[in-house]
Amino acid sequence: MNSIAFIIISVFTVAAALAAATLPNLMHAALCLVLALLGLASFFFLLGAEFVGLALVFIYIGAVAVLIVFTILLTRRDSKEHHGFNWSGALIALAVLCGLTWAILKTQSLTFVPPHVRALTVKQIGQVLMTGYVWPLQCVGILLTAALIGALVLVMEEKR
Amino acid sequence: MSSALDQIFVHAKHWLLSWIVGAPNWVMQIVSSLINIVALLAVFLTLFALISVLERKILARMQNRYGPNRVGPFGLFQPIADGIKMLIKEDIVPARADKVVHFLAPVVLAAVAILTLGVIPYGRNMTPFAINGGILFFFAVGSATELAVFMAGWASNNKFSMLGAMRAIAQMFSYELPLIIAVLPVVMAVGSLVPDRIIAAQGEYTLGVVPRWFVFTPWGAAAFLLFFVSGLVESNRTPFDVPEGESEIVAGHMTEYSGFKYATFFMAEYLGMFAVSGLAVTLFLGGWHAPLRVLEIVPSYVWFFLKLSTLLFVYIWLRATLPRTRVDQMMNVAWKFMLPMAFTCVIAAAVWHYAGRGLRGWLWSLFVIVVVYSALSILLDTRRKFAPRVYRFAE
Numbered sequence: 409m410n411s412i413a414f415i416i417i418s419v420f421t422v423a424a425a426l427a428a429a430t431l432p433n434l435m436h437a438a439l440c441l442v443l444a445l446l447g448l449a450s451f452f453f454l455l456g457a458e459f460v461g462l463a464l465v466f467i468y469i470g471a472v473a474v475l476i477v478f479t480i481l482l483t484r485r486d487s488k489e490h491h492g493f494n495w496s497g498a499l500i501a502l503a504v505l506c507g508l509t510w511a512i513l514k515t516q517s518l519t520f521v522p523p524h525v526r527a528l529t530v531k532q533i534g535q536v537l538m539t540g541y542v543w544p545l546q547c548v549g550i551l552l553t554a555a556l557i558g559a560l561v562l563v564m565e566e567k568r
Numbered sequence: 569m570s571s572a573l574d575q576i577f578v579h580a581k582h583w584l585l586s587w588i589v590g591a592p593n594w595v596m597q598i599v600s601s602l603i604n605i606v607a608l609l610a611v612f613l614t615l616f617a618l619i620s621v622l623e624r625k626i627l628a629r630m631q632n633r634y635g636p637n638r639v640g641p642f643g644l645f646q647p648i649a650d651g652i653k654m655l656i657k658e659d660i661v662p663a664r665a666d667k668v669v670h671f672l673a674p675v676v677l678a679a680v681a682i683l684t685l686g687v688i689p690y691g692r693n694m695t696p697f698a699i700n701g702g703i704l705f706f707f708a709v710g711s712a713t714e715l716a717v718f719m720a721g722w723a724s725n726n727k728f729s730m731l732g733a734m735r736a737i738a739q740m741f742s743y744e745l746p747l748i749i750a751v752l753p754v755v756m757a758v759g760s761l762v763p764d765r766i767i768a769a770q771g772e773y774t775l776g777v778v779p780r781w782f783v784f785t786p787w788g789a790a791a792f793l794l795f796f797v798s799g800l801v802e803s804n805r806t807p808f809d810v811p812e813g814e815s816e817i818v819a820g821h822m823t824e825y826s827g828f829k830y831a832t833f834f835m836a837e838y839l840g841m842f843a844v845s846g847l848a849v850t851l852f853l854g855g856w857h858a859p860l861r862v863l864e865i866v867p868s869y870v871w872f873f874l875k876l877s878t879l880l881f882v883y884i885w886l887r888a889t890l891p892r893t894r895v896d897q898m899m900n901v902a903w904k905f906m907l908p909m910a911f912t913c914v915i916a917a918a919v920w921h922y923a924g925r926g927l928r929g930w931l932w933s934l935f936v937i938v939v940v941y942s943a944l945s946i947l948l949d950t951r952r953k954f955a956p957r958v959y960r961f962a963e
Contacts, residue, residue, distance in 0.1 A: 435669075435722060436666075436669075439669065439719070442715065455625050456702050458699065458700050459700075459701055459704070461706040462701055462704045463704075463708070464704055465708040465709065465711075465712075466704070466707060466708035466711055469715065470707075470708065470710065470712060470714065470860075471711070471714050471716075473715055474714050474715055474741075477715070477718055477722070478718075481722065481730075493635060524948065529700065530700065530704070530757070530761050531760070537833025
């Protein structure tokens with residue numbers, strides 16, 4: 409049952425990601441990226457990490473995706489002409505792939521037997537965030553607030 | 569007897585499942601989910617049909633008219649006539665529109681609305697989709713609404729559609745913040761994101777008379793009002809229906825939609841309204857609990873739907889009563905008033921908890937709310953007098 413679900417989700421995710429990378433219309437590519445993110449979130453659901461999956465949907469589909477589509481809409485026209493092969497993009501993709509492969513091979517628990525990890529509840533995550541990781545949390549909070557204020561300052565209209 | 573009546577739908581589902589007993593586990597799971605989905609759709613599509621005619625009747629009553637009264641007794645068959653009319657209307661897609669995205673937008677919007685309805689408990693043991701972080705699921709899935717609205721506005725390839733979508737998204741984003749922060753005090757007080765536990769925490773009666781619904785605490789009352797107003801905005805209802813407007817922006821992101829696709833938008837809007845009201849009932853009004861212990865013989869789902877219809881009536885009442893707001897005024901209220909007010913509710917809930925959740929906590933949290941709200945209204949008052957409006961982009 410779980411492996412069937414895994415295959416369906418991974419085919420869906422990879423297809424959506426490929427479409428996002430290859431579609432000529434940027435807006436379509438962005439919407440396909442949303443589908444790929446949805447596939448990732450369902451992976452987390454399959455693994456029993458409901459909170460992470462929901463947070464992914466909330467943040468990436470609810471906020472970041474809308475930001476991406478608006479950025480595309482407001483900054484450029486859809487250019488239909490072909491640009492040729494994007495060498496820098498390929499280089500970055502290769503570097504990311506190498507980094508990920510290295511990280512995966514370095515992990516100690518690289519076994520094909522599913523480890524029996526108890527699924528984290530929201531309560532446990534909250535307790536850890538408020539005790540052990542309280543400083544990183546506060547720092548992220550300050551960073552985000554600064555970004556918000558910065559965005560407001562940028563768009564604030566000048567007084568005549 | 570009363571408990572049998574209370575659990576009648578649960579028993580009905582078990583009876584249906586007993587027909588396929590012995591089937592593999594995953595078949596049982598899928599059939600069980602399908603039963604839930606069919607029941608949910610049947611109930612809420614009927615409620616949508618009913619409320620669409622009731623809204624017109626109530627609006628008519630408040631405006632001294634008759635309202636729809638031709639089709640069937642008291643015009644009750646009006647939704648059937650409307651449905652047939654919408655189905656046989658011509659479906660027009662603009663030549664320059666993006667066909668696929670144009671088609672998908674109303675589908676996504678309706679799907680999101682139906683998904684959010686799934687996590688609300690409609691009665692004792694009657695949660696269609698009981699998940700560990702139900703409240704989080706509601707908002708996570710609900711946040712895809714903005715994307716659907718954007719898809720509708722962009723794919724139509726029409727200036728009115730795009731501008732309307734931008735308006736709608738701006739107001740939804742601004743009011744999502746107070747909406748979610750108004751939920752936080754309840755989550756804090758219960759210590760759980762599961763809707764069933766939130767309802768269980770409101771099940772007791774103080775002195776055996778007053779139910780312990782969160783709306784009866786000072787922070788709960790304030791958060792409920794904030795939640796209700798934000799919910800009005802999220803479902804694009806009057807007085808906050810600025811994404812639509814015949815004289816300025818036609819029908820907003822729905823301008824280029826016709827026939828059944830338009831009806832789907834309409835339906836998604838109503839389903840979203842049911843979902844937000846249902847969550848308000850769950851969080852603040854005690855869910856399916858009866859207001860008095862004596863009245864607990866009445867089945868739990870009856871109480872839920874009574875509370876839901878009361879809230880829906882208030883929605884319709886407001887639509888008949890209030891004029892529309894201006895876009896900039898709406899945004900000002902969201903960021904300058906509702907956001908700090910929602911944060912105050914969080915603090916007041918903490919004060920209530922640490923002062924012992926009794927009368928002392930009640931008074932202390934009332935004190936916090938009153939002091940901060942008065943300070944806000946004094947500090948943020950710009951003392952601007954009424955004056956002729958200045959137009960920046962027009963003479």
